[in-house]
Amino acid sequence: MTPLPGAEGDLDPTALRERLIARYPIAAEAPETIEVVRGPGRVNLIGEHTDYNEGFVLPVAIDRWIMMALVPTDDRVVELTLLADGTTSRFELDALPRPGRGSIDYVAGVAWSLSESGWPVRGFRAVLASNLPMSAGLSSSAALELASAWALLDADRRPDTDQDRMELARIAQRAENDFVGVRCGLMDQFASSLGRPGAAMLLDCRSLDYRAVTLPLEEHALVVCDSASPRRLAASQYNARREQCERATRLIRSRRPSVKSLRDVDSATLAESADLLDDETMRRAQHVVSENQRVLDCVDALERGDMEAVGRLFAASHASLRDLYEVSSPELDALVEAATAAPGGVAARMTGAGFGGCTINVVERNRVDDFAESVTLSYRRATGLTGRVMVVNPSAGAGVVE
Ligand code: GLA
Numbered sequence: 001m002t003p004l005p006g007a008e009g010d011l012d013p014t015a016l017r018e019r020l021i022a023r024y025p026i027a028a029e030a031p032e033t034i035e036v037v038r039g040p041g042r043v044n045l046i047g048e049h050t051d052y053n054e055g056f057v058l059p060v061a062i063d064r065w066i067m068m069a070l071v072p073t074d075d076r077v078v079e080l081t082l083l084a085d086g087t088t089s090r091f092e093l094d095a096l097p098r099p100g101r102g103s104i105d106y107v108a109g110v111a112w113s114l115s116e117s118g119w120p121v122r123g124f125r126a127v128l129a130s131n132l133p134m135s136a137g138l139s140s141s142a143a144l145e146l147a148s149a150w151a152l153l154d155a156d157r158r159p160d161t162d163q164d165r166m167e168l169a170r171i172a173q174r175a176e177n178d179f180v181g182v183r184c185g186l187m188d189q190f191a192s193s194l195g196r197p198g199a200a201m202l203l204d205c206r207s208l209d210y211r212a213v214t215l216p217l218e219e220h221a222l223v224v225c226d227s228a229s230p231r232r233l234a235a236s237q238y239n240a241r242r243e244q245c246e247r248a249t250r251l252i253r254s255r256r257p258s259v260k261s262l263r264d265v266d267s268a269t270l271a272e273s274a275d276l277l278d279d280e281t282m283r284r285a286q287h288v289v290s291e292n293q294r295v296l297d298c299v300d301a302l303e304r305g306d307m308e309a310v311g312r313l314f315a316a317s318h319a320s321l322r323d324l325y326e327v328s329s330p331e332l333d334a335l336v337e338a339a340t341a342a343p344g345g346v347a348a349r350m351t352g353a354g355f356g357g358c359t360i361n362v363v364e365r366n367r368v369d370d371f372a373e374s375v376t377l378s379y380r381r382a383t384g385l386t387g388r389v390m391v392v393n394p395s396a397g398a399g400v401v402e
């Protein structure tokens with residue numbers, strides 16, 4: 001996504017309200033109408049590049065958010081001030097701007113997509129703050145989309161069922177696909193909309209059935225390591241991978257008409273199709289087919305509390321993304337290597353689209369500090385870069401902050 005300046009530290013809804021009042025006199029006139037909404041980022045535990053192949057994913061909404069304090073207006077104008085750098089953007093709901101203006105595209109896209117789906121939207125003035133690292137592979141775009149959706153909807157029109165929350169996720173995905181122009185799958189918006197505290201969310205991207213998988217986090221912590229390396233070619237390579245998967249499906253279908261997506265392919269079918277696929281297409285398909293199985297195996301392992309098995313599955317997922325799907329980077333590989341050798345490290349893999357960004361790690365809770373120190377040091381030695389290590393907690397999906 002277009003970088004959106006982020007701010008560090010905790011987000012305080014009361015302080016945000018005050019900043020809104022200071023910035024917008026109309027908020028001072030009607031303080032009782034002020035609302036604070038937020039959308040969480042996400043980290044994916046396993047199931048990478050499977051969502052657009054109708055496969056399985058296992059993301060977690062995290063306790064890092066994009067937060068907005070806003071005052072609703074009836075002038076059909078949306079105006080947003082980013083507190084990190086003081087910049088303001090605005091647009092009219094009845095004359096939506098073309099995309100290409102930066103982060104406001106996501107807000108305008110969601111306004112467009114909500115209207116297309118028959119959800120009435122309203123204007124507002126808002127200030128925005130974030131403690132979610134931007135463009136780091138933690139879905140700051142989905143967080144912004146979901147926060148925007150909640151801001152654009154009147155209180156009595158907002159989702160009050162999980163079904164509505166799923167619809168909102170799909171509306172946000174459509175904003176990104178058809179307005180902003182990124183062909184992402186549903187995982188990020190799903191996690192940001194439907195996340196639950198203490199749990200990862202298993203989503204079947206074909207049926208859209210999902211369930212919460214309670215994480216055994218008494219003795220273990222989820223730790224995100226940010227490689228602090230630029231996400232080179234992420235958008236173009238992402239789209240290229242999608243096309244390669246579509247190509248694999250087409251070629252396999254030429255012999256097996258029942259195959260609608262790589263979800264319908266198992267490893268035996270893939271082996272039988274070897275003569276149809278060139279090497280590269282074969283490797284892409286092998287990743288997707290094996291990754292789907294790893295998601296299901298990882299859910300089993302988590303439910304058994306078998307963290308060693310989780311470690312093996314994360315390692316296999318990372319190797320597959322590195323060698324078969326080719327979306328890792330030297331920095332992500334170095335970070336996984338550092339985490340694997342670090343005290344307390346139980347499981348490590350790259351997370352998200354790849355080409356830079358973050359890794360997700362399971363770490364023994366009482367050794368998190370040693371882990372962080374060791375990873376930071378080894379990573380700096382290997383790459384010259386200063387990575388960032390943060391413990392994240394599974395949190396609830398987007399909504400109003402009380
Ligand atoms: C990005 C996309 C998701 C998903 C992941 C890879 O985060 O937005 O839909 O495809 O990459 O798993």
